[in-house]
Amino acid sequence: MSLAGDSKQLEVFIKRKAFRAATGEVREVLRDFTLTLDVGKIYALVGPSGYGKTTLLRIIIGLDRDFEGRVTLPPETKIGMVFQEPRLLPWRSVLDNLKLAAPQANEVDLVKIADDLGVGDHLRNFPGELSLGQARRVALARAFAIKPNLLVLDEPFVSLDAVLARRLADELVALVEQTQVTTLLVTHDIDEAVRLADHIILLGHRPAEIVGNIDVTLPRRAMTADYAAKTKGEIGAILAENAV
Ligand SMILES: Nc1ncnc2c1ncn2[C@@H]1O[C@H](COP(=O)(O)OP(=O)(O)OP(=O)(O)O)[C@@H](O)[C@H]1O
Numbered sequence: 001m002s003l004a005g006d007s008k009q010l011e012v013f014i015k016r017k018a019f020r021a022a023t024g025e026v027r028e029v030l031r032d033f034t035l036t037l038d039v040g041k042i043y044a045l046v047g048p049s050g051y052g053k054t055t056l057l058r059i060i061i062g063l064d065r066d067f068e069g070r071v072t073l074p075p076e077t078k079i080g081m082v083f084q085e086p087r088l089l090p091w092r093s094v095l096d097n098l099k100l101a102a103p104q105a106n107e108v109d110l111v112k113i114a115d116d117l118g119v120g121d122h123l124r125n126f127p128g129e130l131s132l133g134q135a136r137r138v139a140l141a142r143a144f145a146i147k148p149n150l151l152v153l154d155e156p157f158v159s160l161d162a163v164l165a166r167r168l169a170d171e172l173v174a175l176v177e178q179t180q181v182t183t184l185l186v187t188h189d190i191d192e193a194v195r196l197a198d199h200i201i202l203l204g205h206r207p208a209e210i211v212g213n214i215d216v217t218l219p220r221r222a223m224t225a226d227y228a229a230k231t232k233g234e235i236g237a238i239l240a241e242n243a244v
């Protein structure tokens with residue numbers, strides 16, 4: 001399958017994904033779950049805690065192969081991943097963390113990405129010398145360093161103050177728009193989802209299924225308070241209806 005002329009970046013079908021807990025109890029997290037992402041769009045995945053969002057992302061990026069179903073990616077797909085925690089190598093400098101993720105990249109490009117994300121002054125620092133916000137920026141820079149065509153982000157701005165979260169989100173959007181990378185972002189923040197995404201996928205029920213598929217029809221730059229409020233209301237109602 002070639003990416004040229006093929007607008008689908010990713011197709012996921014999960015017939016069944018279950019975990020066996022230490023007690024022996026088997027919990028089905030995903031069943032008959034399908035997801036298709038088109039090239040170059042930003043998708044937000046929103047759903048209650050414990051409903052399988054991280055599980056789904058781990059399956060998509062190939063970290064968890066213990067499921068029934070299939071994930072279809074074009075063969076040349078390069079995935080950039082940002083986990084719920086920054087997960088930097090603590091004994092390597094910021095620059096070395098970037099270099100290790102993207103050994104083919106040249107240093108000028110890596111410095112530029114770090115600059116774009118506001119951590120260009122910290123390239124010689126170690127992760128332990130960074131604030132959480134700075135570490136999150138480095139984790140984003142590391143994901144971009146590999147020049148991904150699929151970017152997968154698991155609550156990348158969680159536990160940051162609102163101003164910083166918003167600034168980082170804007171920086172993310174600028175980079176995504178520059179690079180046209182297909183993006184799947186997990187967030188609990190409905191405001192963030194409406195502000196950032198082209199499409200919002202809502203998860204509900206257990207095992208999880210898609211209970212809502214919202215197209216954000218206004219372009220990001222033209223977003224109005226009225227439209228955002230209406231869309232958030234729609235999302236809140238769907239999530240409340242499908243919380244169990
Ligand atoms: N390694 C594991 N072993 C057993 N159960 C697991 C494991 N990983 C996840 N689970 C269970 O699978 C379900 C989904 O977990 P997952 O981490 O995907 O949720 P989530 O939607 O990402 O939640 P959150 O929003 O809190 O991050 C949870 O009920 C969790 O207890």
Ligand SMILES: [Mg+2]
Pocket residue numbers: 053054055084154
């Ligand atoms: Mg999670």
